[in-house]
Every structure is written in structure tokens, then in C-alpha cells.
Amino acid sequence: MANLGVMFKFSQTDADNLAQSASFYLFLHFKNSYWMEILELKGKVHDESRQGEAFLPVQTTGETYQKRFYIESYGCAMNFADSEVIASILNTEGFGATRNLEEADLLFLNTCSIRDKAEQTVRKRLTEFRSLKKKKPGLLIGMLGCMAERLKDKLLEEEKLVDIIVGPDAYRSLPDLIAEAETGQKAVNVLLSRDETYADISPIRLDSNGVCAFVSIMRGCNNMCSFCVVPFTRGRERSRDANSIVLEAESLFHGGYREVTLLGQNVDSYYWIDEQTNETITFAMLLEKVAKISPLLRVRFSTSHPKDITDEVLFTMARYDNICKYIHLPVQSGSNRILQLMNRTYTREWYIAKIDRIRELLPMAGISTDMITGFCTETDQDHRDSYSLMEYCKYDLAYMYYYSERPGTLAERRYTDDIPEEVKKSRLHEIIALHRIHSLESMQRDVNKTFTVLIEGNSKKSDTDWHGRTDHNKVVIFPKENYPLNKGDYVQVHIHSCTAGTLLGIINN
Numbered sequence: 001m002a003n004l005g006v007m008f009k010f011s012q013t014d015a016d017n018l019a020q021s022a023s024f025y026l027f028l029h030f031k032n033s034y035w036m037e038i039l040e041l042k043g044k045v046h047d048e049s050r051q052g053e054a055f056l057p058v059q060t061t062g063e064t065y066q067k068r069f070y071i072e073s074y075g076c077a078m079n080f081a082d083s084e085v086i087a088s089i090l091n092t093e094g095f096g097a098t099r100n101l102e103e104a105d106l107l108f109l110n111t112c113s114i115r116d117k118a119e120q121t122v123r124k125r126l127t128e129f130r131s132l133k134k135k136k137p138g139l140l141i142g143m144l145g146c147m148a149e150r151l152k153d154k155l156l157e158e159e160k161l162v163d164i165i166v167g168p169d170a171y172r173s174l175p176d177l178i179a180e181a182e183t184g185q186k187a188v189n190v191l192l193s194r195d196e197t198y199a200d201i202s203p204i205r206l207d208s209n210g211v212c213a214f215v216s217i218m219r220g221c222n223n224m225c226s227f228c229v230v231p232f233t234r235g236r237e238r239s240r241d242a243n244s245i246v247l248e249a250e251s252l253f254h255g256g257y258r259e260v261t262l263l264g265q266n267v268d269s270y271y272w273i274d275e276q277t278n279e280t281i282t283f284a285m286l287l288e289k290v291a292k293i294s295p296l297l298r299v300r301f302s303t304s305h306p307k308d309i310t311d312e313v314l315f316t317m318a319r320y321d322n323i324c325k326y327i328h329l330p331v332q333s334g335s336n337r338i339l340q341l342m343n344r345t346y347t348r349e350w351y352i353a354k355i356d357r358i359r360e361l362l363p364m365a366g367i368s369t370d371m372i373t374g375f376c377t378e379t380d381q382d383h384r385d386s387y388s389l390m391e392y393c394k395y396d397l398a399y400m401y402y403y404s405e406r407p408g409t410l411a412e413r414r415y416t417d418d419i420p421e422e423v424k425k426s427r428l429h430e431i432i433a434l435h436r437i438h439s440l441e442s443m444q445r446d447v448n449k450t451f452t453v454l455i456e457g458n459s460k461k462s463d464t465d466w467h468g469r470t471d472h473n474k475v476v477i478f479p480k481e482n483y484p485l486n487k488g489d490y491v492q493v494h495i496h497s498c499t500a501g502t503l504l505g506i507i508n509n
């Protein structure tokens, strides 16, 4: 493996805040407007987030490259995982990564379309590349991912700076597209595929801590929630070969990793048939296969759709200590009328029954959600229904957004985006304030308890403290003292106090 250093923008302050707050949807990193947009993100394993994180250079082999690429990643965890696949494809073709913009011959933005703000953030970043291109005329700029897929070659008209456009299913063609762009032509491939899963590609890790990694288990989404652009930008749902998933997780474990997060837009609908044995592998079976790799390998997953998570999955979680007791179960709204308009295919009562079932079978589980305020036609009563649902569920974590109409979605075609922005935002602030109370209560409940913590590295604030997470996905900071521990080790930590996002403890020997 060659010397890699793919750069994701990630400020130290954001990293600190995140690392020291609770769980992750997918280790997010937000900047400026992005923070404003998401408003409440204390680390989320999945998506929307880690607006950057550096690939630590994998060992230097002394290889030299003709060309260097620089990549920044925006949006959800799937995008971050994709950037690792892209880095691998480029590396195999002899392109070396750099963290240094000035040194790069190729600049890539792996983009997100989920809300308008996400696209604006990327467009703003693009303008910052203009001066670089002036200084270095041969420099090529590529837009990858969901924005590339949504806008296709229209993006070339709107953003003259861009030379290469590649959608999420076309990354294998990137080396050819680079060659085409080098001849002075604009190069575009936004073909979606029904079977591409990049199963055979060994991703180059976003090696930020060497302990936790994402493993993509499926791509696309068939759900057609009316507000969501994902089915249009990422195509039809398809599940990856289970054997390749297990091999990837095994190889991570043997490489020192101690936590894998199985990623997909809707992991519970994972479904793969082994043609050799004719066996059908469900998500619960896949979870079990990965959990069996080693009791020392923690397994997480994201995201679960409330309509698809089964008792079988919950029983499997209960059976294996190393499957983390944490479920991200986005509800989006607490109003049956709005849920129907959103095409979520469950009711408030169904959702509450799922929460009750999780708490019955996995009493210690952390539960998080996503909520949208101000969806088309949302009344005060609908909003109160969302509020009261949150009062019932008392989420450990919540990722809350105000509705952003996305071109081409069912909602854009069928309904009017009729809730004024100030109403959307004031409703959002109300649910954020409520959630703050719940998340603090959730942290306080853990004080005076002892947890097994996986050490992920030094605390960002002090090299004399460790930073790790509990199984139910809460960040713990504790003094190293004189114990001979390393990142990747498990340790018992007694919690003596907490902040709104972090548990503070002491090693319990």
C-alpha cells in the first residue's frame, strides 16, 4: 500500500466537540453553515457529518507518483466510506494522495445533496479552488457523489471550474475520466447501477484512530420517503456479498481495528443470496457472522428503518455482547398525517411499539432518531405530536433538521413547501431544547455506573487522558494514570460525573 494522505476538512475544535460528546451518527464534522443547519449533532454514526477527517498516511513505501490527488468529503457516512473506496481505486492506478492542496494535480469534492445547505457548502468550497486553478492551469477539479448525480452535466454549465463529474456508482471509471479530462475535455459518468457494491475493493481507511472503521454493506435505497433525494442520487437498493463483508471486517480486526460499523441507508433490509450454498442471508444473520469474528470486535450498524427492524435483529443483538446496544431509529415526525405524506409507511403507534420492544428486549440500549420540522402542511398540532413523541421516547441522541425541499423528490412534485422558514426554525429550536433535557438526563443516568470502554485514542484536550466510548455509544474521558493501556484496549471505567455530551470517569481496577 502506498503512501496516502487524503485530506478531509476537519477543524480541531469540531473534532474536540464531537469526540467529547456522545455517540456518532457517523463521526460528523460540521463547519459554519453546516453546523447551523444540523444544529444538534453529537456525533452520529452515519451520515451527515464528518465533514472531513484526515486519512492518516498509511505507511510510506517510498513509491513516487506522477500525480497527486486531494479529496474532501461532505455529508453522510456512506460518502465517507465511498471516499475510502475512491482512494483505493485511484491508488491502484498509481495516483498518490496528498493533504496539501497546493501539491495536488487533482482536487475532488465528494458531495452531498440531502439538504440545500449541504450543496451550498460545496459550491462555496469550489469557489475557493478558483485561485488554485489559476496558479496551476493543468489542475483538474472533480465533483463526485450525490450532487454530481443530481445535477449531472448541468453542473458543468453552472460551475465552469469543474472538469470531471462522477456519480456514486461510477467510481471505477474515475481513472479513465481523469485521462479524458487531461486531454482538455470535460468528463462525465453518472450512470447508476443495479449491482455495483464495490465488494471487491479494499477501501483505504480513513485512518483517524486505527480503531473504528465503516464497512459498507449495501448501496442505494428503495424507500422513496417523499422528502428524500437519496433514492435519486444513489439509485436502487442492492446488498453486498456477505462473504466480502465478513472478509473485510476480519481483515480490519487483524489490522488492529476493534469496532466496525455496518453501513447502509436501510440496513435491516439487507438481503443477499449465496449462490454457492443457496443460503439467504438477512441482516440479523450478517450481524451474527460479523459478531462471531471475535468477541473483541465491536459491531455497530446504521441506519435502521422502523418498518424493517425485526425481533430477529434485536434477539441477535441481545445474544452477542460485542454487538453494541445502540440503535438509530429515525422517526422524522410524530404526526400520523405527516408520516403518511412523508411516505414513511408506519404510524406513530407502530413506531412507539418498536421503541417499547427495543426497551423490553435490550433495556440498556441507547436509542437515537432523526426529526424533521416544517414538512409541507405541518400544523401546530402536527408539531405538538412530534414534540410529544419525543417526550415519550426520551432519545439519548437526536439529529434534527428543518425541512429543505429537494428538486425531483416526491414531495417537491406533489406538495407545496408552505411552512415559512421562521416557523420551521422555531419548531426546530423547540424540539432541540426538549432534546437537550433528555440527553442530559440520559448522561446523568450513567453517573455512578461502571462501563466497558473501548479506548479510541488520546482525549483531544489532554494527552494525559484517554477518549473512548461505551457500548451504548457515549463518549467517555478518563485519566490514563499509570496503567499500561493503548488505544484499541478495553477498560472498565467508573463514571463519576458528566457534561451534556461526555461522561467523565476513572479506571476501575
Ligand code: SAM
Pocket: 047, 048, 076, 114, 115, 227, 228, 229, 230, 264, 265, 266, 303, 305, 330, 332, 370, 371, 372, 401, 402, 403, 404, 405, 406
Ligand atoms: N436512510 C437514513 C434514514 O432513513 O434515516 C438516512 C437518510 S438521510 C441521509 C439522513 C436524514 O436526513 C434523514 O433521516 C432525514 O431526517 C434528513 N433529511 C433527508 N432529507 C431531508 C430534507 N429534504 N430536509 C431535511 N432533512 C432531510
Ligand code: SF4
Pocket: 221, 222, 223, 224, 225, 228, 229, 230, 231, 265, 266, 305
Ligand atoms: Fe431517504 Fe427514506 Fe431512503 Fe432514508 S429510507 S435514504 S430517508 S428514502
